Amino acid sequence: MPLIDKHGRPITDLRISITDRCNYKCVYCRTGTDGPAYAELAFVEYLRMASIFVDLGITKIRLTGGEPLLRSGLTNFVRDLSALRTVEGTPPDIALTTNGHLLEDLAQPLKDAGLRRVTVSLDAADPDLFARITRVPNAFEKVVAGIRAARRAGLDPVKVNCVLLRGFNENQIVPLAKFARQEGVILRFIEFMPLEEDRAWSPEKVVPLKEIVDTLNAYHPIAEIPHARSETARRYRFLDDQGNEQGKAGLGEIGIIAPVSMPFCGQCSRVRLTSDGKIRTCLFSIWDHDLHEQIHRGATDAQCKAFIQEVISKKEARHHIGEPDFVPASRTMVHIGG
Numbered sequence: 186m187p188l189i190d191k192h193g194r195p196i197t198d199l200r201i202s203i204t205d206r207c208n209y210k211c212v213y214c215r216t217g218t219d220g221p222a223y224a225e226l227a228f229v230e231y232l233r234m235a236s237i238f239v240d241l242g243i244t245k246i247r248l249t250g251g252e253p254l255l256r257s258g259l260t261n262f263v264r265d266l267s268a269l270r271t272v273e274g275t276p277p278d279i280a281l282t283t284n285g286h287l288l289e290d291l292a293q294p295l296k297d298a299g300l301r302r303v304t305v306s307l308d309a310a311d312p313d314l315f316a317r318i319t320r321v322p323n324a325f326e327k328v329v330a331g332i333r334a335a336r337r338a339g340l341d342p343v344k345v346n347c348v349l350l351r352g353f354n355e356n357q358i359v360p361l362a363k364f365a366r367q368e369g370v371i372l373r374f375i376e377f378m379p380l381e382e383d384r385a386w387s388p389e390k391v392v393p394l395k396e397i398v399d400t401l402n403a404y405h406p407i408a409e410i411p412h413a414r415s416e417t418a419r420r421y422r423f424l425d426d427q428g429n430e431q432g433k434a435g436l437g438e439i440g441i442i443a444p445v446s447m448p449f450c451g452q453c454s455r456v457r458l459t460s461d462g463k464i465r466t467c468l469f470s471i472w473d474h475d476l477h478e479q480i481h482r483g484a485t486d487a488q489c490k491a492f493i494q495e496v497i498s499k500k501e502a503r504h505h506i507g508e509p510d511f512v513p514a515s516r517t518m519v520h521i522g523g
């Protein structure tokens with residue numbers, strides 16, 4: 186039985202946070218003083234959970250955190266995940282979200298182990314501003330080296346994510362677009378969501394999709410690429426892009442993920458597993474569901490599947506960002522897994 190929630194959405198995309206530790210303290214995500222808050226499980230436990238989810242129709246697995254590259258043994262875990270088989274009999278599509286700081290040395294081993302795609306966070310093309318955002322010196326050079334290593338290793342696509350904050354890094358839209366054109370990566374701007382540790386979000390801090398499009402057009406004309414309904418990002422290409430020899434955008438591609446100004450909850454296909462083995466059905470959930478406890482108490486795979494199906498059936502219809510009845514999520518982004 187595939188996983189379908191009560192709103193009729195098929196759930197095919199599992200995000201597993203393997204730690205809530207992070208070696209960056211990005212100002213829009215963390216306070217800078219709070220550390221990890223939740224336990225980490227052994228990889229063998231995530232593997233069992235992933236295998237149960239895959240049996241229920243999950244086809245994509247994204248590893249995240251915290252910073253997933255901080256966990257030793259990740260390469261072996263990716264190898265084990267890629268040995269799973271989806272209901273169609275193919276290996277799951279395995280992706281990783283990382284800050285890229287440790288990616289330079291790990292990109293090739295991860296690719297060899299079965300990782301297909303990587304998304305690297307990079308919130309500025311200016312090294313000084315990037316150090317102020319991450320609160321880590323010389324981080325920019327490390328991340329760029331990681332992005333280049335990922336491309337050399339053949340991870341495809343390599344995406345670069347930038348969260349924009351009003352008055353802080355919206356002046357990076359054009360420099361990052363230039364970076365995407367030079368490096369041939371897919372750049373995605375993400376609207377800031379109320380998921381930060383120090384609860385500093387306000388609607389005024391969000392740089393909305395329309396403003397990003399207008400800024401990009403003033404720099405270099407772009408055109409929207411028709412996209413599948415299930416895609417979370419609006420996609421754009423530069424008009425002077427003739428494509429590369431594989432027929433893909435050669436001068437980079439721009440995506441805009443606009444959960445605040447243009448929510449896409451109706452197409453959501455995601456479920457999340459936190460580092461301590463709790464299921465979250467929405468980033469903005471106000472409770473989570475303890476799959477690890479079920480396993481700890483000796484639940485069989487069949488019992489875990491019934492538990493997961495019951496949890497998924499109650500997936501929230503949508504988030505309520507910016508509405509008077511908005512209730513903050515019970516965990517912040519770094520402790521959920523983005």
Ligand code: SAM
Pocket residue numbers: 207213214249250251252253282283284285304305306346347348375376377378379380381518519522523
């Ligand atoms: N450490 C990894 C990284 O930096 O990509 C993975 C975890 S991080 C929490 C995942 C993504 O969430 C990053 O791209 C980060 O920029 C984004 N993020 C964190 N807080 C956010 C917020 N309040 N709104 C939107 N995106 C956020």
